[in-house]
Amino acid sequence: MTNRTGRRTAIIGGVRTPFVKAGTSFRNLTALDLGKLVVSELVQRCELKPREIDQIVFGTVIPSVQMPNIAREVGLATGLPKEIEAYTVVRACATSLQALTTAADAISAGEIDCAIVGGSEAMSDVPITYSRPVAQAIVTASRGKTVVDKIRAFSDVSPRDLLPVPPAIAEYSTGLSMGESAEKMAKENGISREAQDAFAHRSHTKAAKAWDEGTFSKEVMRVLLPPGFEEAVVEDNVVRKDSTLEGYAKLKPVFDRKYGSITAGNSSPLTDGAAALLVMSEDKARALGMRPLGYLREYAYAAVDPNWQLLQAPAFSVPKVLRRAGMKLADLDLVEIHEAFAAQVLSNLQAFASKQFADEHLGGAEPIGEVPDGKLNPNGGSISLGHPFAATGARLVHQALRELAARNGNSALISICAAGGLGGACILTRE
Amino acid sequence: MDRLEELSRKKPVVAAIHGPALGGGLELALACASRIASDDRRTQLGQPEVQLGVIPGAGGTQRLPRLIGIAQALDLILTGKSVRAGKARKLGLVDEVVPKAILLDVARKRAAALAGGRPAPKRSPLVPEKLQEVALEDNPIGRRFLFHEARKSIRKKTRGHYPAPEKALEAVRIGIEEGPEAGYRAEAERFGELVVGDVARHLVEIFFATQELKKDTGVDDPSVKPARVEKIGMLGAGLMGAGIAYVSVEAGIPVRLKDRDDASLGRGLRQIAGILDERVKRKRLTFRDGEEKLALVSGTTDYSGFKSCDVVIEAVFEDLGVKQTTLKEVEREAPAVIFASNTSSIPIGRIAEAAQRPEKVVGMHFFSPVDKMPLLEVIRAKSTDAQTVATVVAIGKRIGKTVIVVNDGPGFYTSRILGPYLNEASYLILEGAAVDEIDSALVDFGFPVGPLQLLDEVGIDVGSKVAHIMQGAFGDRMRPPEGFERIAASGRLGRKAKKGFYKYEGVQKGEKTVDETVYELLPGGVRRGSIPREEIVERCVLQMVNEAAYSGAKFHDRSRSAR
């Protein structure tokens, strides 16, 4: 990416924890614990002197009330120099992509030379809150002067209100859960249950093969679980090594039990994990003698009305990023699409190729075309590897750069759909 | 001091304390009408005199007990330990603890208030456990009991070698029982006696030597500066490796810890976390500090993170081949680092033979348990360059060790002088002396533990191995007794095998019972003869002294070692 100072952002290295189903291996860890592990390991693997770091941009989608600026806490808790400034970004499932592009802007503007970007998610440690009436009563009571005041504050609270409220992965604006929105897309875009199951099966099969072949050995760290350090978590535990198509067919739809097609098998699971990247200006990387994995060439974000098709914004952000980069789909050696649901990936792909979609939504531009199967998510995706919301962007970037090197290609496209009807995309190059 | 105290009654003098107020400094403050301390970490209060073989000589033994109570005062005076401001406030030693920025202001206001006739604020209210103490101190029988107990515990600790604590106790007792005048006189007399005595003279010498050592860079050329150390690579997460990693992160130096598998690595991390947890429990560290220090160590089973280390310390298996292979790996993975070996017996020069950059190879001999043992022996091989020595010496000081620099050679310095001493103890056993007889004779002489207990701790097999290496290097004067290998060969390796000269199973923690079955392996069997204690002591100690003299002849810097 070149503007202002014209400095490109080099991606020096990355690492992620294994991604595990919520409530399993990482159930006792917080987002801070996971972030700390991954950032510490990243600095080690990149053989970086911590004093070279200027900034940490980090995020978590389900935030903790105790640490609204998790990026700062991660820096401090990792024992990095306290002079490294830090702030937190959130863009739902595109959070760590946002962290990357924000840092890249700062590098391009000449504001910083080196940053750690990433995200972590501890779905096992979500904050449980009280209902509105209880919360209001507590606040009123805390202001009350006498005991009677304090008790009176609770007089409007009904027993029902006392039930704690877990955070919903539902849209605040539409009230629909992600799954329900994906269900709506499957129906409106005519994505069959069979196509979804086949895609999920493809995802698991490719991920299992990649794990078997050691593809992830440079990307995934081993975690010795504190406090005992006895158990080592070394692999993603979402991926099914024995995935069969028939297995998917048996599953019941979860979001629309009667007419639905979205099941636990063809959705991404609730996942714990963290991922981070080290980025630098190209000249800084050269000065330190670092060999970058690749560069951020361009990025773009877009949004759609959440009431329309919540996870269809990639159909806008992807053409936008290609246009900005002056590239065509055919110029790319690799396409990595975040898999929230098989129905969403298939909807996105359908829109990319559709003349009708381009006529209706893109002002009659040429559709960007079909993504060849051989270039798409060759090592699995969020359905099979898991999806810790804030970590997925950094995972995709790192995984894509490693895969580019493996297939000796030069450019990759990354696309992420996110809650709120948002979409983010970027183009990475090795040269 | 008396005049100050006198003056303070008419015109209040308030002590504002920031930084160390130890010894005379604290005594001066005690004579004031009130004491205010800063909350700075550097602020420390104590009466360390006994550590130099003397007792407080300016009224400390009199004013301190009257201010904070006999038991608490004895705890400070008899041990010489110092306390931080917060603790001093709890003890009633200071009246208030405030930030340094307003220290003088508060002290001035306090003086003005006292001059205006307002009394100093009441000290912290009596808590139940304190009540018991007060009850004890307020009646003569209770006091007698207290002094008796204190004397008993002193005797147990000093074994009659250090007169100062007992003299301090006497001065305190006389002051309490016979009044201040008698007390001050008793204090002055005893101080006078002690200060010209041998013990004090030697302790003061050691003190100055240690101070001198703290300034020593370890190299003779003053233009040589230690390299900046921002990360240490630690190879081996065993007892030693984890111990070294712990002292490093405790001092704020990040550590990359490597071992061959997750299980070994996990054990090492657990050991480090365990020591930190313990320190948090004992309130030496806050929970957050503990977490932050733990975050400074990260584990790995490959060499990632080593290239950016400044120094790599190895604590892998004690075998020349293994050490050399490790050295070659490190040179390949991390070309610029200093390689320090924590060997206890292999000459550094031999290890360095495998090196491409032997000038960066040095010895750092730590002692177990690393977090408790203060000594670090830095070994300079012929090929080691000065900056390498200066760098590891600087690390040693940062982690709070007493660092000595010695020339390379079998056993270096410590193991070399220990060798003949341990051998002699072994000869004594074969001649029929009992294990506990030997150990207690030498503990009475002044060693913290006896030679056979030491062998149990180090490992009897390790001891045998080192003994043979030393014999090979120095000839017959280092020859271990024949038949002694049988002990290790039978699987009796010391504490680590829970089987040694002493019992480790079926005994209470802290209790020492000789495992009589060890005698079955030795001539003479269970029936032990008796060798006079003086003979035991002289034979063992003189062996050590002799060897020190031998090694001194070739010591790299005689002026330094002689100091």
Ligand SMILES: CC(C)(COP(=O)(O)OP(=O)(O)OC[C@H]1O[C@@H](n2cnc3c(N)ncnc32)[C@H](O)[C@@H]1OP(=O)(O)O)[C@@H](O)C(=O)NCCC(=O)NCCS
């Ligand atoms: C879909 C969802 C509700 C499923 O949750 P869940 O019921 O806890 O899912 P599970 O993993 O327990 O799977 C349910 C069952 O399906 C089975 N299953 C899942 N995938 C399967 C497969 N590929 N083949 C065979 N069986 C499968 C499981 O084994 C399990 O069987 P069991 O009940 O006999 O143990 C949850 O994963 C979800 O909410 N995902 C969406 C996350 C989201 O919205 N992300 C945001 C995207 S931007």
